Amino acid sequence: MPELSVGQFSLVANMLSFSIAAMGATTLFLWLCRGQVASPYRIAVTLSGIVTFIAFYHYWRIYNSWTEAYTVVDGVITATGLPFNDAYRYVDWLLTVPLLLVELILVMRLSAQETFTKSVRLGLLALLMVALGYPGEISDVNSTRLLWWSLSMLPFLWIVFELFVGLRKAIDAQPPAARSLISKVRYLTIAAWAFYPIVFLFPMIGFTGPQAETFIQIGYSIADVVAKALIGILIFVIALKKSETEVKA
């Protein structure tokens, strides 16, 4: 474990606790307010809450693992020897990343056929992206890390292509009230996701130690809160706008 200062340890603990609160609060909000959107959008909103709930669970585990890996007594920090299990993040992503793409597809309310095809395709690509990253993440050998990073980038770029080219027609066909917001959700998703492959490269360019660890934990937490909680709220707003348009029409 890197030799953190008390300040670094606390900052990460506070940020992990912030994520627990943000994910839990978003989950409850989405589930309680799903009745506010029209029936066809309720699955998308519920699913957005499922994603933040899964993240809530994993942040709880990550927080406990972090606070068990160190003790602070009389202002002095010591590693307890217990491992900090960062792999909970990969377990979380395996579930949440495919579902995030499915909630975006669902709120667009395409035909049943298109919804199925695009959800399966994007979901499998996302699963592949996370799974291919893992062998690199647990390796200390730079060439191995680079290999798996490159393999993982292929489905990532394919997802970007699908979101911007494959979905273009479907987004143009959205009602005007929701169109620009759906488009923004795509950009925000890709911007938040871009953080992960960049962080992955850190150990390979020599950015390690306590500062790197602190930065990585805080960065992952912010990227997760944006990609899951903020996107979830935006999916709800899109569903609300589309419900109003369709009731009025």
Next chain:
Amino acid sequence: MPELSVGQFSLVANMLSFSIAAMGATTLFLWLCRGQVASPYRIAVTLSGIVTFIAFYHYWRIYNSWTEAYTVVDGVITATGLPFNDAYRYVDWLLTVPLLLVELILVMRLSAQETFTKSVRLGLLALLMVALGYPGEISDVNSTRLLWWSLSMLPFLWIVFELFVGLRKAIDAQPPAARSLISKVRYLTIAAWAFYPIVFLFPMIGFTGPQAETFIQIGYSIADVVAKALIGILIFVIALKKSETEVKA
């Protein structure tokens, strides 16, 4: 850690437990009774419950941190050496203070455009206010504290201006039954919030030690219960009154 008496330690522990109970109870009340208000106000009422839920979570953490920082055995109090993490308060405020302003905007039921603009502006100002306070809070240097206090006061004053000048027209346009109550919520919010920058100044005027710590913990708890639980109940009452007026009309 300051050398508290057993009485001071217990008083703070009891006050923190009071806050857990008050926040948890308000959360459940707001969520259980949201069906009593008309549909357009349910998001505001649910959100008020989300705010008290986030505070409930953080008071749980603060209470545990407080009771782990001291032990009382045979009437003698000893510091355990474990740190009391007061920063949970800042983590809480980062989430709840922007949301508190959003719930006030939502219950006014302005146009979609105004709701969005005002929520984003007030939300970001609130976020900035809390974030700028933090570097000062964790510093022991008076000039550093004063710098961040002053910076944090700028968004605070801007929020006061927005609430009293920016919202004046919108408040005048509210139905008579709800108008004066919405106006009072503004005053109560600002009155409760004024407590925080005052407390922030305490260490700089030499008010430290066990008495100051006891006073600060109790003061923060009361201010939080007023600003979140009491305001949340008032938001519910406003929503109820507006629902009745609109059904009658």
